[in-house]
Amino acid sequence: MKKIAVVGTGYVGLVTGVALSDIGHNVTCIDIDHEKVKKMRDGESPIYEPGLDEVMTRNINAGRLHFTTSHEEGFVGKDVAYIAVGTPEREDGTADLRFIETVAKDIAQNITEDITVVTKSTVPVGTNDYIIGLIRDNLAKDVTVNIVSNPEFLREGSAVYDAFNGDRIVVGADSAEAGDLIEEINKPFGIPVYRTDVRSAEMIKYASNAFLATKIGFINEISNLCSRLDANVEDVAFGMGLDGRIGNQFLKAGIGYGGSCFPKDTSALVKIAESVDYDFELVKSVVSSNKRQQLVMVDKAKDVIGGLKGKTIALLGLAFKPNTDDMRESPAIAISRELLLAGADVKAYDPIAAVNAAHFMPDGVEYVGSKEEALSQADAVIIVTDWAEFKDMELSVFETEMAAPVVFDGRNCYGLEEVSRTNIEYYSIGRRPVVPEKVRVAE
Incomplete structure (x- = not known):
């Protein structure tokens, strides 16, 4: 058992700390938000992540998982300190x-x-x-500090599962001793460990x-x-996926x-390339393509309905993916903004993310x-x-509730044959539209 500090209690830090405590280590999670720490001490996760509360409570009760706002308390006597704070995207993409x-100086x-300091961020x-370099330049005591890069590969909505069932654990260390320590800490997970240098x-x-x-x-x-x-x-x-190479x-x-990863990390990689005079055209095209794709259903609605001014458009789902309340870079933001600019009235429902959505979505x-x-x-x-609540709903709800059952399915939730047995006018991604006979006649 090792004594571990984890700085930051977002998706990465909290799940990492909870998982490490569950395999037997003594873990102290540090966060400067007093109210957040109080809730976590009571076993209440500040983020929506299926299964996390249960594992938190189990390890708090076992005396292996602790929470504090004090850096002095959090770092004293620790073998390892994990850095798991956010690295948000600046306006220029860096x-x-x-x-x-701040964390590096606090550690020092x-x-x-x-x-040994481990960077999860x-x-x-x-x-x-x-x-x-920052840590060594600001040390208050004469101690030895090593650093390890140990990137996370957690998917929001299934982060707890991924922590215990990942494909690999990457340990980047220029010190063999530090790398051995982090490999030892992670051994109880039973996940293959890949050792490399820090930059790789x-x-x-x-x-x-x-x-x-x-x-x-x-x-x-x-x-x-x-x-x-x-x-x-x-x-x-x-057909593509049947090819093992794909x-x-x-x-x-x-x-x-x-979400918090793909948009930020693709932009950052473009900037990293630019810093060494390399034009990463492929990733740049992916970034621009994704921005266009987020509005493909709004464009389709404009074509089908005509003008959107004065029309009432419902949005089902706001989070960027199901089983999370994360609104960062969700397509719902761009979609609602475009609909409002076109003069539509927008009504939105999400089973989990509505409260968080208000901080990201446009007014109106x-x-x-x-x-x-x-x-x-x-x-x-x-x-x-594509929340399960929407995928599993009776399609008749569209017919009974809507003024006109015109559905633009941005996640291909329904089978075309199933829809064809209804009076729904249905448009999805990369599949033929389903238009009832009476609509075709009217056209």
Whole structure:
């Protein structure tokens, strides 16, 4: 058992700290927000993440998981300190390292003995060299500090599962001793460990996310072609995925990616490339393609309905993906902004993210408490997030609640045959539209 400090209790820090305590380590999570720390001490997660509260409570009760606002208390006597604070995107696309810098100085001022610092935060290549320099320049005591890059690969909505069932644990260390220590700490997870140098580990994180974003961007572009060529993108994706060199993951066409990782990391990778005079055209095209894709259903609605001014448009789903309340870079933001600019009235429902959405969405959106209320007398609906609540709903709800059952499905939630047995006018991503006979006659 090792004594571990984790600085930052967002998705990465909290899940990391909870998981490490669950495999037997004594973990203290540090956060400057007193109210947040109080809730976590009571076993209440500040983020919506399925299964997290249960694992938190188990380890708090076992005496292995602790929370504090005191850096002095948090760092004293620790073998390892994990940095897991945010690195948000600046306006120019670069990563903002202010929180990293603050943590590095806090570590330097409060550690009392030799320690290994582990960077979980996603940081530009070379940042760990900067962090260790900051720490050593600000040390209050004569101690030895080593640094390890240990990037996270947690998916929001299934982060707890991923912590215990990941594909690999990357340990980037220029000190064999420090690398051995972090490998030992993670051994109880039973997940393969890949050892490399610090800078390569930093790049693995960016390269992985950029590749997955590219895969999503590619199938979305293919879906747009399928729409014009009367092909079915789901059949195309399935046929592609049968090739072992391609695989079937991240080939689900939709209205683009969002969240805290792909948008930020692709932009940062472009800036990292620019810093060494390299024009990363492929990733730049993925970024611009994704921005276009987020509005593909709004463009389709304008074509189908005509003018949107005065029309009531329902949004089902606001979070960037199901099983999370994360609104960062959600397509719902761009969609609602475009609808409002076109003069539409927007009613929105999300089973989890509505409260958080108000901090991200443009003014003018009406938030309602159920899907039925959102659909009531709506002229059209755009499905933004493929929550199970929407995927499993009876399609008759669209017919009974809406003024006109016109559905723009940005996540391909329903089968075309199923929809064809209804009176719904249905448009999805990369598949043929389903238009009832009476609508075709009217046209």
